[in-house]
Amino acid sequence: MAYSAKIGPSILNSDLACLGSECTRMMDCGADYLHLDVMDGHFVPNITFGHPVVECLRNQVGPEPFFDLHMMVARPEQWVRPMAAAGADQYTFHLEATSNVGNLIKEIRESGMKVGLAIKPNTTVEEMAPWAGQIDMALVMTVEPGFGGQKFMEDMMTKVSWLRSQFPSLDIEVDGGVGPDTIHKCADAGANMIVSGSAIMKSDDPRSVITLLRNVCAEAIQKRSLDR
């Protein structure tokens, strides 16, 4: 079992005027990585930031923090090289946004980044499965992408369980409405990369929330390894 519990705060719901210091604050509070939500106003009805901001963040926080770019954009092909040059570590694109998944996976790898593949709630996990052997991480969205602070969709957990049963060592990420109230469901289903936005950002004690999320997830991983 190669995977471990990792917590990646989504900085979407932070004070966007202070993105750099918010990223540093999250790492200081024990985050394992940073989940950066890129929205273009086409793939989703919201707009955030692009590669120039990612480059500034990289310059500010230094080389260490792992940047997981959640690309909620139409034509994700066009931002692979700019995001790699800006300092992204992982490029997570949506299956629904491209007609040539294989080629995009190849381009991301050639640019030196890890590959993440995301599915929206209405996309079946079977559509993702053919690519699972070629990616580093599968992202199961637990809300409709576009906004932070939405309600967790528990019925997405069947997708996570199925992926975990079929791909025992794959990194599986969940994103949307995940916090202390919903982490047990994610962890029990087999997710190990946990994105959490408002639950961490709005807390008075983000360090405790991050620790709690990681502990619940790590316990579930340990239990699964004992059960095997």
Ligand SMILES: O=C(CO)[C@@H](O)[C@H](O)COP(=O)(O)O
């Ligand atoms: O990608 C998205 C939303 O589209 C997420 O990364 C959210 O930004 C997570 O925020 P919470 O749902 O945890 O508040």
Ligand SMILES: [Fe+2]
């Ligand atoms: Fe996200």
